[in-house]
Amino acid sequence: MNKECVFITGATGFIGSHIAEKLIEQNIYNIVAIVREDVNYKNTEQLKTKEVILVKGEFHNKKTVLDIFEKFPIAYVIHCAALRGTGAGLQHLYEQVNVKGTQILLEASLEHRIKRFIFCSSVGVLGTIPQKVPADIDTVLAPDNDYHNSKAKAEQTVQEFVKKGLDAVIIRPTITYGKNDNGFSSILIKLIRRRMLVLPSHDTKIHLLDVEKLAEVFSFFLSADIKKSNVFVIADKQSIILSRLADLIYFNFYKKKYPRMLKIPDICFSVANLIFKFIKNEKWSVRMQLLSKDWYYLPTQPDSGNNFEFSDTEKKFTAYLEAITDEK
Ligand SMILES: NC(=O)c1ccc[n+]([C@@H]2O[C@H](COP(=O)([O-])OP(=O)(O)OC[C@H]3O[C@@H](n4cnc5c(N)ncnc54)[C@H](OP(=O)(O)O)[C@@H]3O)[C@@H](O)[C@H]2O)c1
Structure with a gap:
């Protein structure tokens, strides 16, 4: 029997590469991936060695996308590519890449009557720090920077296409x-390893996600029955206290706990946050908030009778740390 075709964007990125890896391992689908010419050459070369059909181009170029849908019998789209992060003053780029790009993919998907469109959004649509914790799918959207705004707008566009008949x-x-990983966790590891991370004096509760579990979630939703909401908040089984995570990381390298003297009053983080906001350094402003405030979620279970065993952060993060230490 012919395999169905999954079209994936962002396969050269952190999350997209794990999803592509998962799908390759499952060997159920043909995979078509769009990659930018020469941008992430190393990752593209890696995909080339696998059974992935690579198409060069920008996913937010209408003609390129229409050509792909004409050429391949796309049955599913996993849209993972995005301009990510929190650079200030890039609003037009977020709009062009994250919002318009998503719309172009949605239009082609509706026109070609694909079976399902899966959009990789972010809990950032609830704000860097959600208005209530634990946050869940009923928590109000409160995007607080250009990146989060673009994700919220893209979600809204997805829902408009659902009303037009697209399964998404x-x-x-x-x-x-x-x-x-090239984001928050890898920065955390670097800072803790160099004893450069000062912790807030209270126990901040944070909530991370194992990328391998996330890849499983995407693969699951290609065929899962969706009866109620089509929105899913995905996180590990439980939150973790930041100082506990610091201990895990430090222990991995030095076999002892992270020095407790590296703690400062919470007010220092609020002041630092204001300073970073003032000098328009959004990246560090977000980091100050993530380090000093609680952000945790109620992961959504699919309503198709198939419950996920979400990952245990302590176990999976330790395994991740051991793997990166072995590599060095
Ligand atoms: N990482 C997280 O913790 C996290 C959390 C929540 C949600 N997300 C979402 O997960 C998705 C994947 O994130 P990630 O962490 O894997 O990010 P990533 O490593 O930065 O990968 C982003 C992907 O998008 C592509 N891309 C970026 N800018 C582009 C542009 N201007 N034009 C075309 N393609 C572009 C990249 O292509 P190149 O390789 O060519 O640069 C790459 O394949 C994103 O939608 C992000 O919003 C991530």
């Missing part, structure tokens, strides 16, 4: 960790 699922992952 929105996945909202929390901050994700694992092999090839």
